[in-house]
Each structure stands twice: as C-alpha cells, then as structure tokens.
Amino acid sequence: MEPSASDEEQIKVMTLEAFADTIVPGNKRWPGDRAVAGVSDDAGAVAAGALELLESPAGGLSPWLAGLAAMLNAHAENHAAGQGIELDGTVPAFVSLDYDQRVALVVRLTAWDHPERQGWVNLVMFSNMAFDTGAQMHTVDALAAGHPGLLTLGFAPPDDDGLWRFPDYSYRRQLADLHPATTASGSPA
Known part of the structure; x- marks a missing residue:
C-alpha cells in the first residue's frame, strides 16, 4: 500500500527532526x-524551531525537504545493512537509528568527498541557525517565548522599548566614536 500524503508528511517531519536533533541534540x-x-x-x-526554519520559504530548501528526507532514509537503510543494524519498521529508517548511529551516518554524508555533501551541509547549517x-x-x-538557543547562549534581551543598547562595550572599551549623524535610536541619518 502507498503511504498517504499525511503519512509522507509525518515521515518527512520525523526524519528532519531526527537530523536536526543529531546536529544540536535536545531532550525528549x-x-x-x-x-x-x-x-x-x-x-x-528541534525545540528551537529547526523544522519551521527549514520549511520557511525564505530559506529556499522547502521544495527539496521531502526528497532530502527520502534520501536520508535510504542512506540510513544502507548504513544499517552495512553495519548489521536491525531497523524498527514502525518509524523512518533514520529515526530508527540510535544517536551514535545517526552521528556516524551524518559524518559520512557531510564528508568532503561525499557527492551529496552540499545538501546535507545545508541541513546542518539550518539546524544550527x-x-x-x-x-x-x-x-x-523568540526571547519572549523563551527560545532555548538564545537563552543558552545568553543573548541579552532588548531594553523596555524593544531596542538593544549596549552600555558595556563587548571589548570592554569603546572602539570608535558615534557618527555625528546617528539618531537617538542608533540608526544612521
């Protein structure tokens, strides 16, 4: 029986989430x-919104995500066969791999000499981003919603008016004077 469109969507989502989780692991x-x-x-x-970013039209990957998920599952099946790993047929092949097995496969797919490297590196970059x-x-x-990555990185919230001002310079010293035409909001005139 052919999988339905909703089954195909679920396979794509689970596979891409498993890939993103391999790049920046999270809790269940x-x-x-x-x-x-x-x-x-x-x-x-995944909790940081990797799937939403991947599916965003602005990123340009959206039309290829179903194909990348299918290719990733095919690679996972080949990897499992080559390593003697028994897959659980109730989930997509890549999802069936444990974390260390996922990492091993992603390392192979992103190697310099892999012919599909650029597609996998794009998924890596979007997961990190x-x-x-x-x-x-x-x-x-994102900060108001408690974005996990920004909080982990210690990203400073804006001032009460929604603008960022940094009274303490990142290098602990002022590197240059403000341009005389800079407005009160920090924008150039």
Whole structure:
C-alpha cells in the first residue's frame, strides 16, 4: 500500500527532526519521542524551531525537504545493512537509528568527498541557525517565548522599548566614536 500524503508528511517531519536533533541534540519532548534521541538534558534544535526554519520559504530548501528526507532514509537503510543494524519498521529508517548511529551516518554524508555533501551541509547549517539565532522568528518574539538557543547562549534581551543598547562595550572599551549623524535610536541619518 502507498503511504498517504499525511503519512509522507509525518515521515518527512520525523526524519528532519531526527537530523536536526543529531546536529544540536535536545531532550525528549515526551517519553515516547522517537525523532529526538534525548541525549541532552536541555532543549536542542528541534525545540528551537529547526523544522519551521527549514520549511520557511525564505530559506529556499522547502521544495527539496521531502526528497532530502527520502534520501536520508535510504542512506540510513544502507548504513544499517552495512553495519548489521536491525531497523524498527514502525518509524523512518533514520529515526530508527540510535544517536551514535545517526552521528556516524551524518559524518559520512557531510564528508568532503561525499557527492551529496552540499545538501546535507545545508541541513546542518539550518539546524544550527535555528538554535543559535532563532532565525525563523523576530528576535524579540523568540526571547519572549523563551527560545532555548538564545537563552543558552545568553543573548541579552532588548531594553523596555524593544531596542538593544549596549552600555558595556563587548571589548570592554569603546572602539570608535558615534557618527555625528546617528539618531537617538542608533540608526544612521
């Protein structure tokens, strides 16, 4: 029987979440969570919105995500066969791998000499970007929602008016004088 469109969507989502979790591991969202391996006590790329960022039209990967998920599962099946790993057929092949097996496969797919490297590196970059920057949403909204990556990194919240001002210079010294035409909001005139 052919999988339905909703089955295909679930396979894509679980596979991409498992990939993102391999890049920035997080804690399980519920006890039976299979996509997130749960090797961290903290939230990772999945909780930070990796799937939303990957599916964002602005990122340009959205049209290829179903194909990448299918390719990743095919690679997982080949990897499992080559390593003597028995897969659980109730979940996508990549999701069936344990965390260390997922890492081993991703390392192979992102190796310099792998012909599909660029596609996998793109998924790696978007997974990191979702955690490190919350790029799929406005930074003020991400901080207000308790974005796990921004909180982990110690990203400073804005002032009460929604603007960031930094009275303490990051290098602990002023590097240059403000341009005389800089407005009160910090914008150039």
